[in-house]
Amino acid sequence: xxxxxxxxxxxxxxxxxxxxxxxxxxxxxxxxxxxxxxxxxxxxxxxxxxxxxxxxxxxxxxxxxxxxxxxxxxxxxxxxxxxxxxxxxxxxxxxxxxxxxxxxxxxxxxxxxxxxxxxxxxxxxxxxxxxxxxxxxxxxxxxxxxxxxxxxxxxxxxxxxxxxxxxxxxxxxxxxxxxxxxxxxxxxx
Numbered sequence: 001x002x003x004x005x006x007x008x009x010x011x012x013x014x015x016x017x018x019x020x021x022x023x024x025x026x027x028x029x030x031x032x033x034x035x036x037x038x039x040x041x042x043x044x045x046x047x048x049x050x051x052x053x054x055x056x057x058x059x060x061x062x063x064x065x066x067x068x069x070x071x072x073x074x075x076x077x078x079x080x081x082x083x084x085x086x087x088x089x090x091x092x093x094x095x096x097x098x099x100x101x102x103x104x105x106x107x108x109x110x111x112x113x114x115x116x117x118x119x120x121x122x123x124x125x126x127x128x129x130x131x132x133x134x135x136x137x138x139x140x141x142x143x144x145x146x147x148x149x150x151x152x153x154x155x156x157x158x159x160x161x162x163x164x165x166x167x168x169x170x171x172x173x174x175x176x177x178x179x180x181x182x183x184x185x186x187x188x189x
Contacts, residue, residue: 023059023153027125027139030161031117037164039119041098045074048121049094055148057141057156066149069142079103101126103140114140122147123160 020026042049049071056067070080071092079090091111093102103126104111114126117139124142132138142148143156151159 020154023057023141023157024138026154026157027117027141030157031125034160034164035118037118037120038116042094042101042116042119043075043098048119049124050074052121052124053145054124054142055145057143057148057153059153068145068148076107100129118160122163123156 018029020029039048041047050073054069054071056069065084068082070082072078072080076093077091079092081088081090090103091106093107095101099116101114101116102111103114113129115129117127118125122144124140126140126142128135128138128140141153141156143151147156147159
C-alpha cells in the first residue's frame with residue numbers, strides 16, 4: 001500500500017509528453033497548456049522580441065544551419081538574420097494591437113502576417129495568419145540563442161512545457177504535504 005501511495009504522489013512529476021512527428025503537431029499539442037503564461041503583446045521597448053537574439057528552430061531532416069534573428073528598432077525595422085555566419089536582412093512591422101507582426105523582404109513585398117502565439121524570455125512562437133489547410137509551415141518557432149543552439153526542436157518544446165509545469169510546484173508541494181498528513185493520520189488511527 002505504501003508503494004502505491006508514493007507512486008501516486010510522484011505521478012505529477014513523471015509526466016511524459018507524447019511523441020510528435022512534426023514541429024507543427026507538437027506546437028499544436030503544447031500551446032493550449034502554456035499560452036496563459038505568454039506575454040500579452042509584442043509592444044514595449046523592453047519586450048523580449050527586441051532584447052533577445054532568437055534562433056529559428058526547424059524539423060527539416062538534415063537541417064544543421066543555425067539561423068539567428070535579431071529584431072532591430074521598436075515596432076518597425078530590420079531583422080538581422082545570421083545563418084552560419086552569413087548576414088542578411090529582412091523587414092518587420094508590429095501592428096498597433098501588438099498581437100500581429102509582418103515579416104518579409106520588405107513590409108509590402110514577399111511578406112507574411114503572423115500572430116503572436118507565445119512569448120517569454122526564452123521562447124517565441126508566431127502563427128501564420130490564414131487558413132491552415134493552405135499552408136505548409138504554419139508556425140515560426142524561436143528560442144533564445146543559448147537554448148536554440150544546444151537543443152533540437154522537440155527538446156526545446158519539452159523544455160518550454162517543463163518550465164511552466166514546474167512553475168506549479170509550490171501548489172503541488174502543498175498538496176503532497178496535505179495528502180501525506182492525511183495518510184499519516186489515517187494510518188495512526
